[in-house]
Amino acid sequence: MFLMKEYLNTNIVDKLNKDDKDRDIKVKQDLIRNLLKEKNAILLAHNYQRGEIQDIADFQGDSLELSIKANKTDASIIVFCGVRFMAESAAIMNPDKIVILPNKNAGCPMVDMITPNDIINLKKDYQGAPVVAYVNTSAECKAVSDICCTSANAVKVVNSLAGEKVIMVPDKNLGSYVQRFTDKEIINWPGYCPxxxxxxxxxxxxxxxxxxxxxxxxxxxxxxxxxxxxxxxxxxxxxxxxxxxxxxxxxxxxxxxxxxxxxxxxxxxxxxxxANSGLVCPNMKRTHLEDIIESLTGMKNIIEVPEDIRIKARKSIENMLAL
Ligand code: SF4
Missing domain, CATH: 3.40.50.10800 (NadA-like)
Structure with a gap:
């Protein structure tokens, strides 16, 4: 009897805690929606973001869809809930807009697995072979590449290029996947997504x-x-x-x-x-509702790309979007 009472009490406490938590989330979500309206801002969320962020996004999608959306919006501020390279791409394409990455520590380990110098050396080793940079690269790497790709269009991008060899960076798994659908020889870089x-x-x-x-x-x-x-x-x-x-x-x-x-x-x-209990990206989970409120209120964590890099990186993204 005592155990049953204790069990019921625990359940009631859990339920009250959950109600409080839901109310708190709703208050923050409403605040964000109001802030977005007030500042003529748009909130873009990657498909891997927390549910409470997905719920209030103006648009949710994969890297390709988000980059197209960022390119078409009339809003003056883009709040990019994803990781740094995605917000950077939005900033590259929209120099007249302010792009905010709500949590400045949201990066991508795969991006850090290659440098612009690595790409320059690959170009020397495989003269004439075009470089396809997965969007999961820094602005500096995009700037020394010929064209970008996402996982949605990688096969199409590679098959659109002239020549028999194509350098793909930085994801060796994406490169191996594309190799199944092309007669071109893919020169792979050994990066990967943990x-x-x-x-x-x-x-x-x-x-x-x-x-x-x-x-x-x-x-x-x-x-x-x-x-x-x-x-x-x-x-x-x-x-x-x-x-x-x-x-x-x-x-x-x-x-x-x-x-x-x-x-x-x-x-x-x-x-x-x-498929696996470890399929969680800690970087995609860094962004919380509080980060969005804080960055938008204080206009913090604005992504800036040096103009010379931006112009070159933009060319690579535009070449992809043109397809
Ligand atoms: S899921 Fe993988 S590729 Fe995507 S941001 Fe996380 S670590 Fe990078």
Whole structure:
């Protein structure tokens, strides 16, 4: 009897705590929406962001969709909830707008795996081969590359280029994935995404045994061995479309688990299982509602790119967008 009472009390306390937390989130979300309106700002959120940020975004998408959106907006301020290279791309494309990265420490380890000098040396080693820079690169690296790509358009970008050899930086897994769909020789750089690298074919085998009929959806940043056992491979926005259109109950999701928030909301009755418990990007989770309020109120964490770098990097992004 005593135990039952204690159990009920704990549940009531948990419920009250949750109600308080939900109220607090709602107050912050309303404040942000008001601030955005007041300042003629737009909030862009990557698919890996926290659910409470996805909920109030003017637009949510993958890197390619967000860069197109940033390029088209009439707002004077772009609040970019993602990681630094994404906000930097928005700043490169929109010199007349203010771009804010709400948490200045939100970076990407893959970006730090290559420098502009590395690219210059690759160009010397493979003379004449065009350089395709994944958008997950610094502005300086984009500035010494020929064209950018995202995971959604990498195959198209590579196949659009002249010549037999193409240098792809910095993600070796994306490069290996593209190699499956082109006759060109891909010169790969050994960068990678730490969270995506964690999923193994063994994880998928175990989950498929546990959830018979489950469909495995992988991101091109996964290792080739994991791609080999995938039922479908695409960028995050491609995944949203795929799970909506595919008639299965269980989906094993091989990308950052933030994506599952919207999948669950939009696909009642379907079950989404992370492919690996380590599929969490700490950098994508650095941004909180408080960071957005603080940066927008104080106009902090504005992304600036030196003009000479910006002009060159812009050319690489424009070459991609032209496709
Ligand atoms: S998910 Fe991977 S590639 Fe994307 S920001 Fe995080 S570490 Fe970088």
């Amino acid at each position: 969270p995506h690298r964690r999923t193994t074919p063994g994880d998928i085998k175990a989950l498929k045994e546990k959830y018979p009929g489950a469909v495995f959806v992988a991101h091109p940043e996964s290792t080739p061995e994991t791609i080999d056992v995938a039922d479908h491979v695409s960028s995050t926005s491609g995944m949203y479309r795929y799970v909506k259109e595919t008639d299965a109950k269980y989906f094993i999701i091989g990308t950052e688990r933030g994506i599952i928030y919207k999948m669950e909301r939009e696909n009642q009755g379907k079950v989404f299982i992370p």
